Each structure stands twice: as structure tokens, then as C-alpha cells.
Amino acid sequence: xxxxxxxxxxxxxATTPPKRQSVxxxxxxxxxxxxxxxxxxxxxSLPRALDTGRWGVTSAQTILDSLxxxxxxxxxxxxxxxxxxGDAVAEHHWSPDVRREVHSIAKGVCVLATGIAADDGLVDVxxxxxxxxxxxxxxxGTDAVTLRHLLTMTSGVDMPWSETELTDWPDLAAEFLRRxxxxxxxxxxxxxxxxxxxxxxxxxxxxxxFVSRRLFDPLGIDDVVWQRCSxxxxxxxxxxxxxxxxxxRFGRLVRDRGVSAGQRIVGARWCDAMHGDWVERDxxxxxxxxxxxxxxxxxxxxxxxxxxxxxxxxxxxGTCGGTGGxxxxxxxxxxxxxxxxxxALVARELEGPLRTTRA
Numbered sequence: 001x002x003x004x005x006x007x008x009x010x011x012x013x014a015t016t017p018p019k020r021q022s023v024x025x026x027x028x029x030x031x032x033x034x035x036x037x038x039x040x041x042x043x044x045s046l047p048r049a050l051d052t053g054r055w056g057v058t059s060a061q062t063i064l065d066s067l068x069x070x071x072x073x074x075x076x077x078x079x080x081x082x083x084x085x086g087d088a089v090a091e092h093h094w095s096p097d098v099r100r101e102v103h104s105i106a107k108g109v110c111v112l113a114t115g116i117a118a119d120d121g122l123v124d125v126x127x128x129x130x131x132x133x134x135x136x137x138x139x140x141g142t143d144a145v146t147l148r149h150l151l152t153m154t155s156g157v158d159m160p161w162s163e164t165e166l167t168d169w170p171d172l173a174a175e176f177l178r179r180x181x182x183x184x185x186x187x188x189x190x191x192x193x194x195x196x197x198x199x200x201x202x203x204x205x206x207x208x209x210f211v212s213r214r215l216f217d218p219l220g221i222d223d224v225v226w227q228r229c230s231x232x233x234x235x236x237x238x239x240x241x242x243x244x245x246x247x248x249r250f251g252r253l254v255r256d257r258g259v260s261a262g263q264r265i266v267g268a269r270w271c272d273a274m275h276g277d278w279v280e281r282d283x284x285x286x287x288x289x290x291x292x293x294x295x296x297x298x299x300x301x302x303x304x305x306x307x308x309x310x311x312x313x314x315x316x317x318g319t320c321g322g323t324g325g326x327x328x329x330x331x332x333x334x335x336x337x338x339x340x341x342x343x344a345l346v347a348r349e350l351e352g353p354l355r356t357t358r359a
Contacts, residue, residue, distance in 0.1 A: 060088035063349060067329070068092050070345045077335030078310065078342070080244040084252055084328045091245070099241040100332060103307030106240050107193050107294040108254065108274060111151055113211045114200055115258075115270025122203040123147060129177070129199045136174060141181035149184070150196035151293045152279055156181035159191045166194075166229040173198040173233075186279050186291065190237030194229075197236035207234045218265050219249045238307070248330040251313040254305075255328050275303040275315070287340055299340070300347035310339035316350040 064083045071078045079095040117123045123132075129150070130136070130143040142157060149155045157179050162168055169175040173195040197207045204210040208226040216224050227239025242250070253260050257268035274295035281289050287304075290297030297303050305313040310333030316326070329346050333339065 060085040060090040063327070063329070064090035064092055066349050067346060070349075071342065074338065074341065074345070076310070076338045076342045077333055079332040079334065080330075082244050082248040082330035084248060084255075084330075086326050089248075093244070097243045097245060099243050099246075100311075101238070101241050101307075102247060102311045102332075103238045103309065104190075104294075105247065105250075105305045105307040105311050105313060106236065106238050107151075108305045108313075109211060109215065109240065109250070110193050110197055110200075110207075110236050111274060111293045112215055112254075112258075112266045112270055113204075113207060114147060114151065114196065115266045115273075116214050117200060117204050117210075118270070119267045123200060125151070129195070132199050132202045133177070137178045139178050139180040141183065142177050142179065145177070145181060147196055147199060148293075150192045150199075152277075153186055153188045153192055153291060154184045154279055155192055156183045156185040156187065157189075157192070158182065158187055159189050161188075161190055165191055166227075166235060171231060172229060186281055188291070190235070193237035194233070194235060197234055201233060207236075215265060218263060219246075219253060219260055221246045221249060244330055244332045247311070247313065247332065248328070251305075251315070251328040251330050254313070255315060255326065274305070285340075287343060298347070299344045300351055302343075302347045302350065304343060306339070306343070309334050309336045310342065312339065312343060314343060314346045314350075 060083050063085060064081060067081050067083070070076070071081070079100065080091065080093040080097055082091045083089065114123065114125060118125055125147040128144050128146055130138055130145075139157070142155070145155045145157070157176055159165075159176055159179065165172055172191055176189075176191045176195045200210075201207050208224075208228075211226075212224060216222070221242065224240055224242070226234040228234055249260075253265060254271045254274060257271045258264060258266040259268075270293075273293040275292055275297070278290035278292055278297055281291065287296060287298040292303075294305060295303050296306055302314050302316055304315065310331060312329075312331040312333075314329040314331070316328075327350055329350075331339075331342065331346075333342075335342075
């Protein structure tokens with residue numbers, strides 16, 4: 001995975017150009033028992049002043065302070081927290097903000113990449129993928145599977161996740177599609193997103209290059225490297241690394257329904273599709289009862305993009321209701337077990353009485 005030099009360590013917000021600061025001392029990983037934030041002094045720049053918007057600095061900072069306390073009290077192994085409320089931002093880091101694998105949040109990137117191509121008229125998410133893959137062999141019913149089915153995990157193809165799935169078969173997508181479909185049955189699988197990106201590749205060329213040019217570059221996110229299979233195709237369902245602050249930029253784009261700095265990057269309907277037209281899952285645990293295009297409904301009235309080991313973008317409001325529709329909480333972590341409980345803590349914080357303190 002690509003890794004970067006640690007950028008400025010930030011806790012809180014700045015409303016005027018800040019002084020330059022630098023990291024001093026050691027920065028042990030959370031799993032080694034050090035719960036303290038990084039110490040700063042002297043000479044490390046914080047590159048931007050932060051606007052307040054209608055929530056105000058106090059609200060963003062209040063949310064952050066509460067979540068930091070919660071993480072430390074529960075022992076949740078976070079690397080960093082980033083809160084955006086309106087235009088105000090507050091951040092807290094326990095580790096240097098280097099690029100780390102975002103795991104299944106990459107599925108959201110793939111959804112927006114598909115949406116950009118659809119906006120360009122290059123793909124139809126409701127057309128059978130078999131029309132884009134002439135000469136392929138399809139299992140019973142799989143020839144009717146669409147990109148929408150692949151991105152909502154409703155292809156009905158049974159292929160559970162495997163750590164070695166990118167190398168278990170000569171061609172993972174071919175293996176996936178030659179299996180039978182059980183109809184519109186939910187089956188969460190990285191192979192589903194991988195196959196969707198193989199279809200997209202037939203229309204846009206290399207998906208990694210397409211995503212960089214059309215999605216990451218406008219967000220000011222440079223040199224993102226994808227994990228690839230032995231055939232050279234992007235992993236799709238995982239396999240990219242971002243800094244916390246870069247991940248937060250992606251979260252803001254989703255919250256703002258495809259617009260960044262006044263520029264339309266992707267149609268609003270594709271951001272909405274991440275948390276609408278839910279696939280209901282009977283018998284699933286809290287926070288896993290509903291799935292859309294890459295997004296999970298919950299906990300509470302939130303919705304989220306959720307990657308392994310606690311990488312999360314949690315959105316207040318939207319079609320899940322709630323009063324904090326313009327709040328995004330970005331979490332990077334190394335705590336798979338504790339992630340659901342921390343997501344529930346975020347939900348309680350954003351739905352609680354403190355959210356009446358808008359500026």
C-alpha cells in the first residue's frame with residue numbers, strides 16, 4: 001500500500017492562518033497502549049483556515065471533543081477523527097496522518113466512478129453486463145445481472161470473500177459470472193465490485209486512471225495507487241490507501257451530492273444512491289439491516305461507508321433522517337471489533353441534545 005510522509009497533526013480547528021508547528025517525540029501505535037495524542041510544537045504548517053458555516057466552529061469542536069473522549073474511554077483504536085459540520089472542521093490525531101488502506105470504502109469510490117461514466121453516457125447501470133462482455137460464459141440467470149445488481153450486492157451469485165480471491169482463479173470476474181444466480185438475493189462480496197469494475201473497464205479504459213482523472217484529481221488527491229489482480233485490473237472492493245484528510249474530502253463530496261468547490265464532479269443521484277433504495281436484510285445485526293450502493297443504513301438515523309478495521313465515513317441525516325444532515329465524521333482506525341460500537345457512539349452524539357447548539 002502507498003504510504004506518505006506524516007502531514008501536520010491537527011486537533012481542533014483554526015479560523016485564521018495558523019502558526020507553523022512540528023511533531024516532537026515518539027508516536028507509538030495505539031495497540032501498544034499509548035492513548036495520548038501526538039505532541040506538537042514549533043514548525044509544522046496547517047495549510048488552511050477553516051470556515052464556520054451555519055453549524056459554527058463550536059459545534060464541530062464540541063462533536064469532536066465528545067468523540068475523542070468516547071474513543072479514549074472505550075479504548076477504540078482510532079488513528080484519527082475528522083469532523084465536518086457545515087463548513088467547519090475539527091480534527092484529532094493519535095498517529096501521523098499517513099496513507100492507510102480504506103478497505104470497503106473503496107466500494108463507494110467505485111460507485112461514483114460508475115456514476116461519472118453513466119453521466120457521460122458510457123454505461124447503463126440497468127443493462128445486463130453480458131452485453132459488455134461478449135464471449136464470456138455465464139451461469140444460469142447471471143446473464144441478466146446488471147451493474148446496479150453488482151454494486152448493491154444483489155446479483156444472487158454465491159461467492160463469499162476470500163483473502164486470496166484475486167489469485168484463487170485465473171480470472172475472478174469470469175469465475176464469478178459463470179456461477180448461477182439465485183435471483184435478487186443479497187450476497188456481500190468484494191468479487192461483486194471487482195466484476196463491476198471489469199465491466200466499467202470495457203467502457204472507460206483503465207479504471208484506476210479514470211478514477212484519478214475524473215474523481216481524485218478534482219479533489220486534490222494525487223498519486224493514488226490501486227491494488228491490482230495478476231491480470232492488471234483494479235481490486236475494486238478494496239485496495240486503495242488515503243490519508244484521513246483525503247478520505248474526509250471524499251466524504252464531503254458525497255455529502256454535497258457530487259459538487260466540490262463549485263464544480264460538479266458526479267451527478268447527485270449517485271451520491272443519493274449510496275443511501276437510498278435500501279436492500280432490506282432480515283435477521284441482520286444493528287447497522288447491517290439495510291444496504292444500498294456501498295452504503296449501510298445505521299446505526300440509528302445515520303448512514304455510513306464502512307471499511308474493515310474501523311475505516312468509516314458517517315453521515316448525519318440524509319434519507320435516514322436525523323438533525324445533522326450536513327455533518328460527516330471520518331474515522332481511520334485499526335480496530336475491527338470496536339468499530340460498530342464507535343459508530344453507535346457517533347450516532348448518539350449527532351442525534352443528542354448538543355446538536356441544538358448550531359451557530
